[in-house]
Amino acid sequence: MKEFFKRFGVYIVAAVVFIVVAFAYCFPVLQGKVIYAGDNLNAECASHEAMEYARTTGDHTWWTGSMFCGMPDYQIGGGQYKTDNWLRPLTAIFHRGHAHTAWVFIIYFICFFALLRSFDVDKWLSIVGALAIAFSTYFIVIIAAGHNGKTSTIALISVVFAGFYLIFRKKYALGAIFAMVFTAIGFSTHPQMAYYIFMMIGLCLFGELYTHIREKRMKDFAVATLIFIASVGLGMGTSCSNVFANAEYTRETMRGGHSDLTKDDAAANTKGLDLDYATQWSYGKDETFSLLIPGFMGGASTMNIGKESDVYKTLISRGVTPQAARGFVEDAPMYWGDQPFTAGNVYVGAIICFLFILGLLIVKGPYKWTLLLATLFSICLAWGHNWMGLTEFFFKYFPLYNKFRAVSSILIVAEIAMPLLGFLALRELMQDGVDRKKMLAKVGIAGGITAAL
Incomplete structure (x- = not known):
């Protein structure tokens, strides 16, 4: 036992x-x-x-x-x-x-x-x-x-x-x-x-x-x-x-390039979704900082921010009735990013971002670079119409890519790759025989870069 x-x-x-x-x-x-x-x-x-x-x-x-x-x-x-x-x-x-x-x-x-x-x-x-x-x-x-x-x-x-x-x-x-x-x-x-x-x-x-x-x-x-x-x-x-x-x-839908329900059969020339339709949910370039900073472009499109919020207090001070003010803060618009609407942004955590940067400094082998490339790749493709040249290239030449909409969801790759590399960094720190002085210096560098961002 x-x-x-x-x-x-x-x-x-x-x-x-x-x-x-x-x-x-x-x-x-x-x-x-x-x-x-x-x-x-x-x-x-x-x-x-x-x-x-x-x-x-x-x-x-x-x-x-x-x-x-x-x-x-x-x-x-x-x-x-x-x-x-x-x-x-x-x-x-x-x-x-x-x-x-x-x-x-x-x-x-x-x-x-x-x-x-x-x-x-x-x-x-x-x-x-x-x-x-x-x-x-x-x-x-x-x-x-x-x-x-x-x-x-x-x-x-x-x-x-x-x-x-x-x-x-x-x-x-x-x-x-x-x-x-x-x-x-x-x-x-x-x-x-x-x-x-x-x-x-x-x-x-x-x-x-x-x-x-x-x-x-x-x-x-x-x-x-x-x-x-x-x-x-x-x-x-x-x-x-x-x-x-x-x-x-x-084959009989928008994703297949033909749909009797689509006006002017707009997807027919692409054998896939219409590019504008597919990139409606494109992550903003500035919005990318939400990976590090929660609520960088606000939160969900509508949120209950409560009666303790400054918004509620301001509405009351301006003569708005409590009932109307309560109705507003229970469904307050809290997102000002590029997407039409969202239930929340993508936040992996400041600590994970720090560990990810640390991983770039101390992890050895090809996976450091492939996980970095995967992260950058997913971020750039998530931008959608904010980097139309790259997006259009993938839509035209990458197999099956034009079958998918909501391109911002490719950020799931970054959400897996970043913490994975970060914990590979912790694995390196826990190895026997590591040069603690060098490691501490790199920890300081990673912390400085994260703070600067």
Whole structure:
């Protein structure tokens, strides 16, 4: 028993910490409360007819008359194809039951913990790191918005990244299992989020290629690459019915370059979304500082700032009635960025930004540069119409990129890459035999750069 706790005790502690933190943060779910998420309500309304048909007849309908004067319904809950993947029901934890919000956080914690452990970050440090990544504001905002597909894909596909790293460290079996199983579970729930994370993995693949060429280990590179591709391919294969159904459906929509419901068929020349439409939610260049400074461009588009706010007091002092003033501050406009509206900005944390800069100074190897490139890449692409030249290039020449809207959501790459490099920096600081004097100097430099920003 003593040996068991010595070996697995930290994982038991991690599980307890994750559960306690998740339910403490989401305490209202223990009182039977649920988050009012607009997208969830819309999805329930859209799929109600198909669900009722299945409940009363035991069969699936492939058509709904309640949307757009009639349309196929297998994208909104109808049909059989989504149940063909036996692993897919595991994602139900992301949207079933009143306590699902807490369980989403627990899955976040577990997946990000697995990612950090695959990079040989200390077990105890990985617990802290998992919490730090999961509490990046965007990962919380999408829960409140009801973007269940995003939450599950971000968490699960991050473990595919862990599998990629393990395979290239010659831990083929565990890496292949991670890549295959978590691709199978997470890929089809939100292809856009999976696409972005696979872009980051692609950059890391070039880093591995450079390292293997320099070390003259091209055979190892070829073996690892083939194992990873095969693992991901098998994982995606379990979602074939979903992927092919999406592909077939897409051809008749805006994303496929044709829609009878689109005025003048504006997307026809691009075989994808209209560029202006796809870049409506573009992150402002100034808004990028929200990664470091919370509320740099305000908060959500509307927020309840309360009766203790200066706004409320000013309204009262100007003769506004208490009822009118209260109504205003309960729904006050608090965002002045470039996006049409938002539920909140992307904040990874000042400490994470400091650790990220420290990682650039002390972490060795190709992943320092690939994670930096991934971060910069995601920021620049998130700017959308604020850097139209780059965005238009990707829309025209990068496969499938023009199928996605809300380009600002690619910042999920930065939200994973920045804390990952930051905790790799802490891993370096904890190594035996490091030159403490040099390390302290670099810590000071990183702190100075962060403060200057």
